[in-house]
Amino acid sequence: MPKAAPLDGVPSVSETLYGRLREGILTGVFPPGGVLRQEELARRLGASRVPLREAMTRLEVEGLVVLRPRRGYAVLSLDRSEIQEIFELRAAVEEHLASVAAQSRTDNDILAVSQALSLMERIATRSPNQIDKWLDANSEFHARLLSSAHRRHASRFATMLRDQVAPYIRIEINLTKDVRQAETEHRAMFEALQAGDAVRLRKLCRQHCEHTAARLIRGL
Numbered sequence: 001m002p003k004a005a006p007l008d009g010v011p012s013v014s015e016t017l018y019g020r021l022r023e024g025i026l027t028g029v030f031p032p033g034g035v036l037r038q039e040e041l042a043r044r045l046g047a048s049r050v051p052l053r054e055a056m057t058r059l060e061v062e063g064l065v066v067l068r069p070r071r072g073y074a075v076l077s078l079d080r081s082e083i084q085e086i087f088e089l090r091a092a093v094e095e096h097l098a099s100v101a102a103q104s105r106t107d108n109d110i111l112a113v114s115q116a117l118s119l120m121e122r123i124a125t126r127s128p129n130q131i132d133k134w135l136d137a138n139s140e141f142h143a144r145l146l147s148s149a150h151r152r153h154a155s156r157f158a159t160m161l162r163d164q165v166a167p168y169i170r171i172e173i174n175l176t177k178d179v180r181q182a183e184t185e186h187r188a189m190f191e192a193l194q195a196g197d198a199v200r201l202r203k204l205c206r207q208h209c210e211h212t213a214a215r216l217i218r219g220l
Contacts, residue, residue, distance in 0.1 A: 083168060093161065097154055101149035105148040116144050185211065
């Protein structure tokens with residue numbers, strides 16, 4: 001397993017490489033199915049092979065890259081049935097976390113979700129062409145919402161599932177530029193969280209996953 005960051009808070013070389021590679025995968029710099037040649041990455045990132053291999057191993061554990069026999073690593077590539085399966089799992093996990101979050105959220109949680117939602121709405125309204133910024137704010141909104149449940153293990157699993165389909169969502173929204181349905185659903189989800197309405201938030205989170213999957217599969 002990759003080495004943990006030092007106790008003094010300074011990230012290790014492998015931790016830094018992991019963060020850069022993960023961001024590159026989620027933002028499409030390294031697209032689905034793309035080959036990740038370690039020699040080329042080592043030169044590009046100015047790193048040695050050992051910490052790079054540690055970073056790649058961690059990404060493999062998280063399901064963002066796959067190791068192919070005799071061909072090295074490649075970014076995870078999903079077909080339609082796999083995307084559908086991941087969204088089915090997302091719906092189940094996020095539905096559970098939503099139910100807990102509606103009862104466990106604190107004032108600080110509500111504030112954090114509200115701020116993420118407001119940022120997302122401002123980007124879409126004032127700068128509709130800045131889809132990448134909207135997508136970053138969208139990720140923050142979902143992370144803040146689900147972390148309101150204060151369930152570390154379930155939240156980590158939910159994040160892993162979201163990350164696996166994030167590149168595809170980015171491709172779809174960059175093509176359609178349409179975030180209206182998503183924003184309406186986000187606002188309703190926040191209001192249910194704020195009201196502590198577990199039944200409604202469960203339903204909204206499941207529907208949001210189902211609608212996102214349907215749009216994505218149509219786009220593909």
